[in-house]
Structures are given as C-alpha cells and as structure tokens.
Amino acid sequence: GENVEQHPSTLSVQEGDSAVIKCTYSDSASNYFPWYKQELGKGPQLIIDIRSNVGEKKDQRIAVTLNKTAKHFSLHITETQPEDSAVYFCAAIDSGGYQKVTFGTGTKLQVIP
C-alpha cells in the first residue's frame, strides 16, 4: 500500500521567515497531492493541492512543488505570520484502480512573533 512520510514533525520559525515541509510517497500511481491545515480544535482544511501533471503551484504566500521521479512534494510558506501556526498534513491519493487516500503524520508549525 501507499506510505507517506512527512518531515519535520515540528518546525519553529521567526515571523517573516519561510517554512518548508516535505513529504515522500511510495506509490507511483498516486496522482493527487493536497495539503491541509488544522487549527486547534478544528477539522483540517485544504490550503493548496497539486496534480501529477503539474510540477509547481502557487497561491499568494503558499506554494507546492512536486517531483514525480523522486516521489516527493513540498509545501513552501513565505513571509510567515503568527496565524500560520497550525498542524499541516500532506496526503497522496491514488484515484485509479486502488482508490487509496493516505495522509502524512503531520507537521506542527509554530511562527514566533
């Protein structure tokens, strides 16, 4: 089955600095890679996603890159703000024959004012 590894598990950055979270996946059939943000006491919410036919996607301060050959994808947050503090999850979805959804173990991001 699919295995998604996410690093680091915790990350502290100064406000205004950049944060990078990395995920690797094992199933080459995975074709959809979303990133979710979970604030304390709430359910995860989608912040950005990328599909296997795209190498990079950007939305304001957030970007995601995908390297299909190496089977890894990364979340980049620039100009971090205190409200970016949360737990971030990556996921890899195989929407083909096996229809598998696998989440990473999460990264707790703390932005220090």
Place this chain on the structure above:
Amino acid sequence: NAGVTQTPKFRVLKTGQSMTLLCAQDMNHEYMYWYRQDPGMGLRLIHYSVGEGTTAKGEVPDGYNVSRLKKQNFLLGLESAAPSQTSVYFCASTRDLNTEAFFGQGTRLTVV
C-alpha cells in the same frame, strides 16, 4: 452552508459499551470517510463510502462498522468499545476521490 456536521462532539464510554457517531453533509458529495486522529500518527482511514448504499474498509477498520443508507449521512458504529479506540474521529466528504475533502469538527471519544 453547514458543510459537514458531526455529532456528538464529545463522548465518554465505558469499555464494552456501544455507540454510533453520525456524520451529515449537505454538499451532495458522493464520497464520505471516517478517520481517526491519534498523536504522532496523523489521520488514518477507518472506512469509506463511494456512494449511497456502499461501504469499504480503510487502513484500520477492526472494531468499527459503518452504514450509508442515505447519501447525506455516514454512520460509524462501535459495537464494544475498547480503550484503544480512544481518539479524535473526523468525518469527511468529497465530490470525487481526487478533489478537496471537507472535514467535520471532530468527535473526541474517550473509552475508560
């Protein structure tokens, strides 16, 4: 729009008791999911459904049962609760498998 609504939000059970968690979505989504979230282990898929009347096992299905009698509702049942089922449970729905998942607020379950 309510989105995805889970009930109850909190519950304490004694070992061996049973309960049902209810998930309701108002987005006409085909796919619905139940996850459990434990510290350091992320979100693990328990069961999912690809449409009304269908269910399938996820990564950690043992000790749980589900039903999807109506498209908008997905029920998760614990027949005989065990302390290992202490967790936060999230329901989610998607239009298709490779589209945005909308999550409920979660149910914190403690089994003593």
